[in-house]
Each structure stands twice: as C-alpha cells, then as structure tokens.
Amino acid sequence: MLTGCAMLAVMLVQGQQRKPNIIFILADDLGYGNVSAYNSKSPVRTPNIDRLGQEGIRFTDFYAGTTVCAPSRCALLTGKHMGHAYIRGNTRLPLRTQDSTVAQLLQQNGYRTGMFGKWGLGEAGTTGSPEVKGFDAFYGYLNQQHAHNYYTDYLFELKEGQIRKVPRDTSIYTQDEIQQHALTFIRANKDKPFFLFLPFTLPHAELAPPTADMQPFLHEDGSSKLGPETPYERKKGTYRNQPLPHAAFAAMVSKLDRNVGEIVALVKQLGLDNNTYIFFTSDNGPHKEGGGDPVFFDSNGPLKGVKRDLYEGGIRVPMLVRAPGKVSAGQVSSIQWAFWDILPTLTTLTHSATLSGIDGLSYVEALNGNKPARQHDYFYWQFNEGGLQEVVLQEDWKLIRFKQRGSAERFELYHLSDDIGEVHDLAAEYPQKVKALAKLMKASKSPAAHTEFDWSAVEQ
Template sequence: MNQQFRKIFLLGTAILCSILAQAQQSKPNIIFILADDLGYGNLASYNSKSPVATPNIDQLGKEGIRFTDFYSGTTVCAPSRCALLTGKHMGHAYIRGNTRLPLRAKDSTLAQLLQQSGYRTGMFGKWGLGEAGTTGSPEIKGFDEFFGYLNQRHAHNYYTDHLFQVKNGKMRRVKRDSTVYTQDEILDHAMGFIRENRNKPFFLYLPFTLPHAELAPPAKDLQPFLNADGSSKLGPETPYPQGGGSYRSQPTPHAAFAAMVSKLDRNVGEIMALVKQLGLDDNTYIFFTSDNGPHKEGGGDPVYFDSNGQLKGLKRDLYEGGIRVPLLVRAPGKVSAGQVSNIQWAFWDILPTFTDLAQTRTFPGLDGLSYRSALNGKEPTKKHDYLYWQFNEGYIQEAVLRGKWKLLRFKRQDTPARFELYDLSEDIGETHDLAASHPDIVKELTGIMLKSKSPAENPEFDWSATEK
C-alpha cells in the first residue's frame, strides 16, 4: 500500500513539475533597450532626413511595430527611468528631477515583480536610481545581475577605471582598464546574460549610455566618419573645447556623434542576431526606445542631425521634442510585422504591460495601464483619457495631453503662471499657441493638471514655493 502510494506521489510530483516547467517556458523573454538622449529624429524610420543610417534598429519596426506617439517619463534621465520602473508618472513619482537620491524601500519596481514570478533579471548600463548601500541599489530593486554605472555623473565618462557589478546578490566595485570603452564591456555582459539564461524566462534591461555626451567613441568606430587626413566626412566641424563642464574635448563632434549612433545600431543588431542564433526568436520581445529627447551637450548638435525631426524642443523641454520618443517592438509570432501605430501611451504603462505579458501580478495604485493589445495595433480596452508630465529644474514645467490638445504650464517663483496650448493634429511642431483663443480648453486642461499631482514627498521637488 505504501509502495503504491509512493508511486502515485512520485507520478503526481513529476506531472506537477512538468506543468510548472511548461508554464515557466511559456513566459516570454523581454529585452528592453533604452538609448540615452536619442532624439525622435535620430532614427531613419522616424526621419528620412537623418544623416546617420540605423538599419538594425529600424528593422525592429519592419519586423514588428513602430509607434509614432509614444512618450518618455519626462525630459531628463533619473525621473524618466523612475516612471519606467515604478509605473508612476511625475505627478506621483518620488523622483521628479535629476538627483542622486535613491528610490525608497517602499518604491517597488517592475524588476521585482518579474523576479518574484520566476524571471531571471539582468541590467547592464546606467541605473541612476540609487547607489551602493542605499535603498535604491539595483540588487535591492529586483536585479539578479547588474554591470555598469550607478549614477548619471559617472556615466558621462566612457573611459572610467571602475564600474559596479551585482553577482550572487552582492554589489561590488569593479576595477577595469580605463582605455577600454565601457559600452563594449557592458554589451559583452549583456550577451553573456542572454546565453546563460537561454533555457529560462529572462528580463533584460539595457539602459545603454549611447549617444549621451561625452562624445568620445573609440578610434575604430570614429574612423568610418573621418577622411584620410583626419577631417570629418560630415563637413566643417566646430571643435568642442575642454573645460566646458565634465566632458572632454572633441575636435570632430559631428563625426563622433554619428559614430556613437552607428555603434548603438550595430549593438542592437548583435543582440538581435544572438537571440536568433539561440533559437529564442519565437518567445522574445525586443523593445527599443529612448529616455528623453536629444541633448546639445559636449558638442552635441541636434540642429545639424535634425535630432527632433518635425518636433519642437529638446532634452529639458516638455515640448514634443523633449518627451516624444521612438518605440519599436519586435516579437515574431506575437507581434505582426510592418505595423505603424499612433496610439498614445507612455513609460508608466510599461510596467503593467510587461506584467500582463508575463501573466503575473502588478501593483495597486499605478498610473500606468496595460497596452499589451497595442503591440498588435489594436485599441486597448482601457486606455488613458490624458497623459501628464512635470519637470523640476530651476522652475516648474507641466504638460497635459488629451487627444489632440496639449497644454503646457510654466511657473517661476513670484511670477504668474504662463500657459501655451497646441492642437497637435494640425500643429505637431507646436508653433501656433492657441491659449488665448481657447480659454475654455485651457481651463479644462488646467483642472486635469491640478488633479494629476500630489505634493512631492521628496522636498527636493517640492513646488509649493512657486505656487505662492
């Protein structure tokens, strides 16, 4: 009797293990590639006038879907990433501006949810939400593995003598050869992570530093953009002098920026090729986007590169050029090829969308919604009535987008608020301010702004003084 019971028990255990294994295997792999300060117009698939070819990134859209109306969390690094990973927009997020303050213990992330549901989680690149020993350190916020920069200032240096690594739950500072370009080493770690986890579901977050300043690509990457005499193939250059902040000098900034965008594109192609080589294509989503609009730092020239395309504004603006970013998604067999979608959604929707893909729980109280159906160009059953942004750097900028109407609010301390209103369906370049002729819409959207925000819990981003 005991022997028969044991056989039944072992058979039941084997069946259960098989079911659990199949369930785990059915969970899709998710690769999320985040460029740093890449403009809406820096990709050929978004801007035919872009002087730099980006065939691999554009291929993601050709083999999947390209979104034309996708938005970042805000217009600079740290808060945009906070919105991405916590599912909260700038009216409710803890980090609402560039800072070295960490996420708190109570600020949960997308990586934690996926990790808890059986995903192996890896991040390689720039974190920006907490340093070693703080409540925001990557290993505390859900990453099994990490290699890269912990804060934004350090990430300005592509030739550093150290980076940081998480392995076996421990953070450590890693000495490295400062003559080796960090992007190359970061990519190697990312590729190794894919290989090591090919037989289990994984979430790979790749917040690359390209093409953020400093403009200092390796000689081998710069060479194709230089003539034999060392001059730039991109025409006359204005050298960027040393002493202009934390960035090194660059005699050919146009060629250097082109080389960095081209390198980013090749790296994306290498990731795509590895996924195919390992037979993971049919069960892997690859997302590509940027954290905010294009920069003009360290010799960056968004005018020459038409980096914002037909949009107005750059990094640090809440005009479209500062927050509308490319999004391309590829997943053969799951996402139909060759689609273009104008569905409006944003970084805070990524968390619930990814937990929906992974068929796992999400958090209550999120600002984001699942846009999983949008990945096949379908209108979500539930979507936003409006999108809201805020930016805190010297003064307050706010923006609300509802359908075709976008309202911007600018408020400095001891001065009245100033409003601008645009009809994006007729004026995507935000050139004709309609605030004076549509006071009813200004009033209505101002009401949405007021209800979209709670007082900043972090005093660094407390705007109350500017409201007096």
C-alpha cells in the same frame, strides 16, 4: 514511455506555456529623429533599430517619463508619472523601500533579471541599489554623473547578491564591456525566462567614441565626412574636448545601432526569437551637451524642443517592439502611451503580479497592433529644474504651464494633429480649453514626498 509524436506534443505544449523573454533597450538622450525609421532625413542610418519595427511594430506617439534621465527612469520602472513618482528630478536620491519596480515583479514570477548600463536610481548600500530593486545581475554605472565618463577606471558589478566596485582598463570603452555582459547574460539564460534591461549610455555626452568607431565617418586625412566641424572645447563640467563632435556623435549612434543588431542576431541564433519581446526606446529627447548638435542631426525630426523641454521634442521618443509570431510585421501605430505604462504592460505580458495605485495601464493589445480596451483619458508631465513646467495632453490638445518664482503663470496651448511642431499657440483663442486642461493638470499631482521636488516655492 512516450512515443515520438506524443513527446513532440508535450514539447509543443511546454513551449507554448513558457513565459516570454523580455529585452528592454533604453538609449540615453537619443532623439525621435535620430532613428531613421522616424526621420528619412537623418544623416546617420539606423538599420538594425529600424528593423525592429519592420519585423514588429513602430509607435509614433510614445512618450518618456519626463525630459531628463533619473525621473524618466523612475516612471519607467515604477509605473508612476511625475505627479505621483518619488523621484521627480535629476538627483542622486535612491528609490525608497516602498517603491517597487517591474524587475521585482518579474523576479518574483521566476524570471532571471539582468541590467547592464546606467541605473541612476540608487547607489550601493541604499534602498535603491539594483540588487534590492529586483536584479540578479548588474554591470555598469550606479549614478548618471559617473556615466559621463566612458573611460572610467571603475564600474560596479552585482555578483552573489552583492554590489561591488570593480577596477577596469581605462583604454576600453565602457559600452563595449556593457554590451558583452548583455550578450553573456542572454547565452547563460537561454533555457529559462529572463528580463534583460539595457539602459545603455549611448549617445549621451561625452562624445568620445573609440577611433575605430569614428573611422566610417572620417576621410583618409582624418577630416569629417559630415562637413566642416566646430570643435567642442570644454569650458565647464566634465566632458572632454572633441575636435570632431559631429563625427563622434554619428559614431555613437551607429555603434548603438550595431549593438542592437548583435543582440537580435544572438536571440535568433539561440532560437529564442519567437518567444522574445525586444523593446527599443529612449529616456528623453536629444541633448546639446559636450558638442551635441541636435539641429545638424535633425535629432527631433518634426518636433519642437530637446532635452529639458516639455515640448514634444523633449518627451516624445521612438518606440519599436519586435516579437515575431505575436506581432504582424511592419505595423505602425499612433496609439498614445508612455513610460508609466511599461510596468503593467510587462506584468500582463508575463502573467506576473502587478501593482495597485500606479498611473500606468496595460497596453499589451497595442503590441499586437490592436486598440487597447482601456486607454488614458489624458497624460501628465512635470519638470522642475529652474522653475516649474507642466503638461497635460488630452487626445490632440496639449497644454503647457510655465511658472517661475515671483512671476505669474503662463500657458501655451497646441493642437498636435494640426501642429506637431508646436508653432501656433492657441491659448488666447481657446480660453475654455485652457481652463479645462489646467483643471486636469492640478488634479494630476500630489505633494512631492521629498522636499527636493517640492514645487510650492515657485507657486508663491
């Protein structure tokens, strides 16, 4: 029989060997400047999100997979940028059988895997459905169009290996149910390693939060504390009318922040905080749909552009990582990395098998505040709605290419360390730099595997 001291020693060794838990929170259309840690002028404070960086590390130069939902999430989960990913645009196409995800890799390493929120990479019965892409539990939306409705009469749930459509009370805000599923998952798996992916829908339109969430932003007479409001009236699409869009958006950001705080509090309450990494980021830049007003909220901070742009405001996103005991508190890092680095970073962090043939690199050293031994020489993005936009970023030099069908290509060149707002186009002054980066751009992409993302038509 072990003595008390010997038993303690065994427990300590076992605790050291236990695989770390991973909670990855992905906001939807939250701008770089919507997090107050990145923007002191933001009219909505985000103290709980800010605290992740205060207790861990905040990255200033982190990038989404691209500037809209589905392809950005594809890059995040598969480790491939838009030059090689299967899904390169907003679509309802599913991931293929051969498109492995980080959830599958962690699941194969003994992790209990859960996802609650918006998936967007495959519907029930397809090769991209959550249960075949590595998740043991799921509750939420399968496609992004359905996720525009926060009061839908159904969602999808994964139970006993099967995805089922489940009816729900339309008086309840979907985010409230999604949050409760997330908290329940943490409680149920506190004694085993888990990977919790939380692709929340906040603060994506529609701007229709519960009345209780809007109250802090309203005067007693029901008017907005954020000043005169211009009502949003639906002209097309599915978003409902919103008489107070500024107050509604503020309420959604504030609710997102509270939900993050509840997750962190539960992790601490369960004694998991010294073995749990909590990541927080956004899938792309801020939206201006359904009454969204990125100008009023200074949603991109010092950056130019919003969702659907490849300027910095469309692709540079907040990234805060909390891991007490593993990251010195309050660090700020300007290391450049991107969504496609998440897969190899998490597999390295969890000692899981990883994938060959991906674009991502492990940035585990960056999570500890150190410079990674291996970093990208350059980064590549693509966006192909209504024409082709491409970007190559190499250190501080950023080249953007625009190509419309039947017209000549056009380039813009920026030096970000001197011009983070991308005000001064230097393409005419540095033609050799344009030529060199355009060569990298061409080498960064392979032909799209699906005709929906084939750029050859606009190259004519």
